[in-house]
């Protein structure tokens with residue numbers, strides 16, 4: 001019997017290569033390529049009066065320099081607005097190279113191509129640009145005031161206003177026995193993968209093909225963009241995703257200017273060209289996320305049950321909106337979490353500022369939504385003097401209420417319907433895991449010793465596995481080896497391992513015989529991409545379906561060869577055998593030979609096949625409903641998203657003197673449906689939690705009033721080292737399978753980061769005894785808050 | 800230092816070039832490079848040893864860490880010419896002579912200590928040196944050992960486990976001394 005691999009902590013097949021330094025990231029490929037460097041705007045807002053590139057050509061080793069004047073056809077047009085929306089009335093995108101106006105520090109103005117990066121950077125320094133510097137719009141308040149404009153033709157800096165509602169929230173709040181209002185704030189952070197953006201292109205002059213290697217989360221997206229912008233046929237463009245050093249969302253945006261400029265230059269010059277972003281460039285020209293101001297009005301009953309919830313928020317979308325309204329739409333819908341306020345109204349404004357664009361970063365708007373809702377839950381509990389878990393439990397959607405329709409539209413334009421979950425069970429698990437009920441004692445004891453400790457909780461629901469589709473292709477070679485391809489890309493999630501586990505199970509072949517390729521348009525031209533925790537759900541399902549098709553064909557041919565019926569056969573370890581009579585058997589590789597009527601005897605498998613006869617001699621060698629070869633291909637397209645969920649708790653200690661915040665415990669209960677590989681899922685949770693810690697306690701984009709990002713380096717942007725993350729992350733899983741897909745999967749990639757701002761705010765508030773309304777929070781901010789509250793106390797109740 | 804005075808000019812860029820001998824993973828490479836070429840770039844682009852990664856180019860992330868005479872250094876903060884004649888170990892030099900993964904590599908694999916793998920070479924070299932100095936670290940010492948390296952994927956949990964596991968593996972099968980290690 002082959003043991004089932006689904007659900008096993010299988011060690012990753014990716015690792016051997018990566019551990020030996022034999023990974024192949026974009027910059028590791030094609031050593032002789034020319035290098036591009038980009039001149040980026042030093043101003044947040046300016047008009048370009050003139051660009052003088054004459055001095056560049058004096059630099060030895062420079063091959064070409066491009067400005068907007070050199071762009072022709074579609075390349076000279078603004079970059080695509082990938083996801084339009086009817087409420088995005090004022091969508092704007094930048095040019096690949098700025099034409100006459102720049103709207104953030106870091107916007108691309110010119111590109112130099114030279115023999116190496118050093119020379120290319122020397123040359124960039126020689127470009128002279130005359131600017132008419134304009135006052136920038138920085139910060140959500142300034143954008144909202146609308147006194148200064150980012151884009152002259154966008155009044156109030158408002159790219160979009162969107163409103164959704166179910167029931168009558170305002171009336172319900174007005175009629176509620178208790179009411180509260182909250183004003184909340186979340187600052188910007190960013191994905192910060194260790195590998196920045198990277199693109200390499202080669203124009204093959206012989207076959208007239210464009211080959212692009214790029215560090216992306218969507219190879220098919222980049223392919224379509226390159227073809228349309230460069231006027232090539234789609235069939236002429238290959239996009240290959242090599243190893244990618246982390247993504248977390250920023251690499252789903254496409255095309256980045258350089259993803260078009262580099263292929264353009266490679267074709268013009270007839271030589272391979274690469275662009276490797278450096279860290280400063282990543283800070284000032286790759287996307288950020290998270291910045292929002294929020295206002296919540298809530299009405300509730302004596303048990304803390306929500307009667308009406310009305311939320312307004314202002315979302316900073318940066319200088320342009322290439323990715324549409326995905327982030328704020330997710331905030332506005334996923335804010336609801338596991339709760340059911342029957343009357344809900346949400347309004348948001350998506351606002352322009354003269355800063356780097358805002359597009360999804362792991363969690364994609366959910367952390368902000370969860371923050372708004374969970375701050376509200378804590379505020380209700382504090383107001384009623386109730387335990388925070390009790391108030392939450394009073395509002396949970398119950399297990400027998402699934403599928404649960406919220407009556408709203410989700411980011412994919414489909415109804416927001418939760419498929420499954422068991423929130424009360426998750427809460428019980430979390431309370432047990434973190435000893436919730438015992439904490440009051442611990443807090444009191446600590447207080448008696450002069451220490452401040454606090455516990456926080458936050459719950460979330462995450463729509464994962466959004467459509468429209470992904471595909472899988474399974475090919476059994478005559479060697480018996482199984483080659484699998486799916487179009488979405490990998491950035492470290494161990495897809496090759498997880499998908500091979502699925503195929504090995506479905507097909508009955510040894511795990512080692514399965515090889516999975518992701519993100520190569522030559523193998524999988526139809527695909528969407530890796531985002532929204534969708535890879536396992538979408539490609540996992542598609543690959544399972546493709547493997548099942550392959551299995552059907554294997555059994556059909558084998559039954560024919562062995563003169564039996566498919567039902568009597570089983571596949572064990574890559575061999576098809578008659579159940580109960582293992583002597584009557586045929587190897588998978590042999591079946592692959594038999595599946596192709598053209599049989600040159602290249603190898604042993606072909607010779608072995610000669611002993612079998614398959615096919616109906618009265619029909620053509622390839623029957624009408626068949627095709628040669630042992631392959632299976634299928635696509636998976638879900639009716640709607642599946643909803644994973646989880647709850648986090650954190651125990652913190654805040655230093656009474658210095659306000660330093662220390663994490664004492666961190667606990668996670670997580671339900672992502674069936675687990676393919678618990679090792680990988682836990683790794684995803686760990687990584688998410690660490691990013692969450694960064695976002696809650698350390699990371700922020702320090703823009704000054706001039707729109708200069710003052711902390712654009714790892715020296716000044718505080719990304720967690722090991723010393724900042726919890727020593728141990730205690731994890732418990734609940735597995736409520738999704739009914740929507742063949743393997744019962746839900747996504748897991750983003751979960752770890754979603755509740756962080758909320759859970760830390762909750763814990764710090766518990767430790768300190770005053771509301772926390774702005775995240776991230778640093779020790780000095782906490783210290784200032786303490787002074788503020790002490791002062792208020794001294795001034796008495798009327799101050 | 801065995802760096803010669805500039806010997807030639809690069810025909811493409813007009814830069815002065817230096818003849819430098821780089822000793823990497825026990826092999827001597829003769830390269831002709833400009834004085835400003837970073838060690839990280841020389842390893843990656845001149846020698847094709849692309850296992851050493853560059854995550855920040857300002858000395859903070861540790862992805863580019865290599866061992867210079869056995870000591871971890873940041874290859875992005877050093878000119879290649881100044882490494883001339885000294886013994887360098889990169890991630891490509893960490894496997895056992897028979898091709899099996901070295902103890903730290905093996906431990907990373909077992910403990911799922913890597914996801915995207917971009918930071919990994921810097922961790923592997925750092926830990927290799929760290930375990931040589933402290934072959935039996937406590938968990939806290941393991942944390943300290945990797946305290947200067949950034950990883951955005953793993954949340955470090957499994958890397959800490961991997962340090963302890965590597966120490967265990969190394970104790971079970973003592974391996975060859977490192978290049979440049981002082982006996």
Ligand code: FES
Nearest residue numbers: 854856858861875
């Ligand atoms: S690349 Fe050298 S420390 Fe980051």
Ligand code: FES
Nearest residue numbers: 914915950951952
């Ligand atoms: S594994 Fe991706 S940065 Fe460490």
